[in-house]
Amino acid sequence: MSAPVVHVSGVRKTYRSGSIEFEALCGIDMTIDEGEYVAVVGPSGSGKSTLMNLLGCLDIPTEGTYLLGGEDVSTMSEAQLAEVRNRRIGFVFQQFHLLAYLPAWRNVELPLLYAGLPRAERRERAVAALERVGLGDRVRNRPGELSGGQQQRVAVARALVTEPDIILADEPTGNLDSASTAAVLALLDELHDAGRTIVLITHEHEVAARASRNLVIRDGLITDDVLVGAR
């Protein structure tokens, strides 16, 4: 077995606003192995968004270390973090975050653009990723011409296209109706079955139930770590 994809030890995150300090994470230790499908659950204000930002290398911890794929990212500069995000992480956001003025495939190729790949290869891989999420016939459509569920699948394709170490989904079904939610969750299941490492952040228990492992976070601490055997 190779090194864990995510290894977090003693991570604290303190936000400072003037003289007021607020500790969002008060010492997190966790390990996620390759191929795991982890749901981070907790009420709002529990620190799960902060954890998501740290796991996504969008922010660095105040204290503690974070090894992503064996690489210590807790002390990296902004430019280094950008490179790590590009290479190792695929993001799926609640608000999709697609660029409205670009067709689907141009949205999907964006991470490859920043990786510096040539245009022909980018296009080929973007189209393949769109086919992978079942949108092979929507390559040239702009986000505005797609339903919410389709838009989120474009976003999943964008997360997949770089073959990242980990897919980070932050409330991916928060803006979707139940049919689209089912479609997106089915897609995540499929990706999990194909061996992808997925970290999902949610406050919906039905969504969390789809994962293989639930991390419950409350007041900046992990209070529960359960394997979901149902599936």
Added chain:
Amino acid sequence: MSWAETFRTALDAVRSHRLRSALTMLGIVIGISSVILTVGLGQGAQDQVKKQISALGSNLLIVSPGSSTSSSGVRGGFGSSTTLTLRDAEGIGDPAAVPDAARVAPVSSGSSSLTVGETNWTTSIVGTTTSWLGVRARTLAQGRFFTGAEVTSAADVVVLGADTAAELFTTPESPVGQSVSVDGAQLTVIGVLAASGSSSTGSSEDDQAVMPISTQKRLTGSTTSSVNTIYVEATSADTLSAAYQEIDALLLNAHGVSSANADFNISSQESLVETANSTNKTLTVLLGGIAAISLLVGGIGVMNIMLVSVTERIREIGLRKALGATPSVIRRQFLVEASMLGLAGGVIGVLIGYAGSFVLPSLIDQPVSLSAIATCAALGTSLALGIGFGVYPASRAARLTPIDALRSE
């Protein structure tokens, strides 16, 4: 990320916000086109003045009388005295005294009424010698100029300006050979001058009657040998100042005065050109200054819109950063966008300026000369404006942290 990709990304952003991009460019477009036009107008006016002045004759020196001082000590203005005489003109014409003078034409001028049948026309009378035609760089449309013999004999001949001939002779037949009544004398028209098209010092060069100076003196009953102006043509443009010195020395000596109270005045075309050009230059600087201010305003417009664009696209910036764009890539993208807007505005401004240079002359009767240097400078300026005023918005975009940017609604 390569420059080509950055360029493509910026182009997508510019193209997808058409109205905003167009409004951003508007300030630059107006600024650049007004710079092109004002510089063109100034240049055109200078060219025109140069052309008009050289049409007066080449390498020309104009000697005019200075101020006169009456016995009571009252000094008149320049040209009020009658200090120049035919003898002065002969002196200047002497190659021993003024070796750099090629030709000399003394002019005694006045104003008279010319009558042909029922038609009469008042015009300026130019009494001069045969060299006038060459010195003033004029040509004849019909007939001939008077000869030296006709000057000596004070023959009753006259050469008319093109406009004068047209006023007096309304019939299509040639005026040459017909007679004109001037101050009671009957003069035969022997030639008509070709139109010069220019007017100097207020009076038209095409409305005059030229006759031998002896004839003019006889008609006006003048017994003096004074002349109003002596036109001197230097042998070349290089000897102009030498000729000036020689004439100055000769006349000071002949009139027995020191240079401090010289009773004559020598001017050259160059001084005329200089005066006219300095006026034009002042105007061009003034107009150019206004145009430069509008360019500055246009540049601030670019910065304003780019800042709005950064705010409006915070989430896009956050997303791009999350997907792996480094701060420098984001900065570059916004800089390229700003310079693209600046340069595109500049190109459109140059095109409008060029179009205006074709339309404007027919509206305001002013020539517009376009210069390649001004055009290149305008384009360079617009690019620099885009870059210069894009730096601040671009660095603001680059500094945004991805989480804050993504979370913003």
